[in-house]
Amino acid sequence: MAATTHHHNPDVNYINEFKGIGSWLTSLDHKRIGLMYMISVLTFFLFGGIAALGIRLELFSPGQTVMTADQYNQFMTYHGAIMVFMVIVPGIPAILGNFFLPIHVGAKDVAFPRLNLLSWYVFMVGALMGIATLFMHKVDTGWTFYTPYSIKTSGAATMMVVAAFIMGMSSILTGLNFIATVHKLRCPGMTMYRMPLFVWAIYSTAILQLLATPVLGITLLLLAAERILGVGIFDPALGGDPVLFQHFFWFYSHPAVYIMILPAMGVVSELIAAFSRKTIFGYTAIAYSSLGIAAVSFFVWGHHMYVSGQSETAGIVFSFLTMLVGVPTAIKMFNWLATLYRGSISFQSPMLFALGFLFLFMIGGVTGIMLATLAVDVHFHDTYFVVAHFHYVMVGGTLMALMGGFYYWFPKMFGKMYNEGLARVTFVFIFIGFNVTFFPQFILGAMGMPRRYFDYIPAYESLNKISTVGSWLIGIGFLISLYVIIDGLLRGKKAPANPWGAKTLEWQVPSPPPHTNFHHDPVVTAGPYEYR
């Protein structure tokens, strides 16, 4: 075609081809939109992180330490709501997915670039509305908005719920875009089975975003209607059923857990293959296990309500179904391990985070099976054991993968290398800090310390102190990461096209990529991991 005769200036790329803030705010380029998501999500991560440090500081000693009980409830709510709706749900799909999914399938952009930009604006409107409630009567319901308290609280819960609804719309639009891109925009030779596993993971996530989020949307609208009109659907005083809210809420929010973890699994598949220099073991099994997790995730929500008064039969069925999730998850674990086996492993910073993921996610997953067990959960329910479990999955899993992914793709996104030595130091701080923070919480939970409480009995004090110190180590780790990023952007040496010697398509184009991703229309003749 005509395009191949054009002369390509190697110094022109997606960052410097157009200039000025306006060219960013109106950009339809998926790579730029990915970076805009990155800046917003990292900012919200800072807010959520500060709230987390505040919670841990308050729990350093029993009784009131640095804040009142009401303030503690607010810190807890904003930590949860910000981290879930503004950081982990959009995190990997909207940042790394936006940037790399189209390149991975050999497309010039996502299927609907304008919709993509719109979804960033919708996300920002929702996020800023959520943040704005900080200046009103602060919300104290926890991120789950459980009724009937959320109907009665004087906090700005209605605004927060509408904000979450709007961010959900953004999530739906992103998912829709990715599904259509995967179905329709793959380049010649890019069969479904030649797509990188990252794409399979984001694709499975997108299906969940599309199918589960509308139900959350209507649930949150019903809650808003409940607060404004007093319809009585969730209010027992008016003949309603507060447990119905939990059913509705978890029908979305359990799949949302996989919206949060599946993309991380995709990143880890890329990292492990690239740094083992080996064809990934069990490609189809990993690809289909993503879809399997997505499918099963719609039938397990009842495990959040073992002690909420749902029927015992339902509890038994949900317990069994929840354990089923372990099967596709274990399939992934074993395939990653088999990929490592006899691979030429190099321990560069992205790989350290991937290995950290394997270790922490395994603990998170196995404790998940413990919590799925009906009888055991009656004891563990609403204790710190649950808090430790889901932080091992969300932070030990998703956040580790996000960090690994950042370091892995940093050279491609910005065309600069970062300080590898310091990046490894961040891993040490985050990994050790994480375990110091959350491992004691398993023990606290087993000892019976309830979650969400502002105060605790003296018997729990020493473990809480250890946990709080751990949170400082994590904080230091992320501060160093911030320095590594800024230092890399300012002083990093120029990155080659393929610093890791990886095989997926993004490494075959310049760093940073040109505006249209490829100088020549790509034709794919081999799979994504043809190392040896």
Place this chain on the structure above:
Amino acid sequence: MSTVESHASHEHHFAHHFKSADHEFLTSKQGIWLFMVTEILMFGGLFVAYFIFHHIYPGMFAEGAKSLDWRMGFGNTLVLIFSSFTMALGIHQIQKGHNKKAVLSLALTILCGAIFMVVKYFEYTHKFHLGLYPGKYLDVAKVGAEHANLGMYFGFYYLMSGMHGLHVLIGMALIAWVLFRTMRGDFHSHYYTPVEGVGIFWHIIDLIWIFLFPLLYLVG
């Protein structure tokens, strides 16, 4: 490529990341259908809540439905079904290149939507007049209700028909937009993606009403 230049005026210029206009059309259509899935699931949540409470309080729901005028609802159902027909006709006419006729069909579709909304307006104001408000605003003693939580039925009524009505308004605006573009000559037999997309949206809205009508007006 040079042959395209000669009749460029009649060829739709597709976006740079597609292979052809046809590729763009099929992708866009898939996007619309995926969006419709989310719409159906969102209303699906409302339907599930409706069925649960109808199961618990069948008498209260029957009392609520009795105070609606089924003839209004039935008339509106006919209007929407007819509008689905005119919408489909409009798309067909654009495909055949009869843009003038298509403008008439699209205008008729908007008119049907408007009739639907006007009828809804009279229904709502009549209910308000009788004091049949949603939730806690319904004064059971004043309206002489048999069931103490009749407000819940009207909560469902206003939420479900209100959400649907909002979609009808959005649909009318979208049809007005493609109508304007048809008049401007943007569409022809080789390019009518937005009309087709808006049409799919409109049909789904009509379909949802066909389920809402018996649930709200005829239960008992």
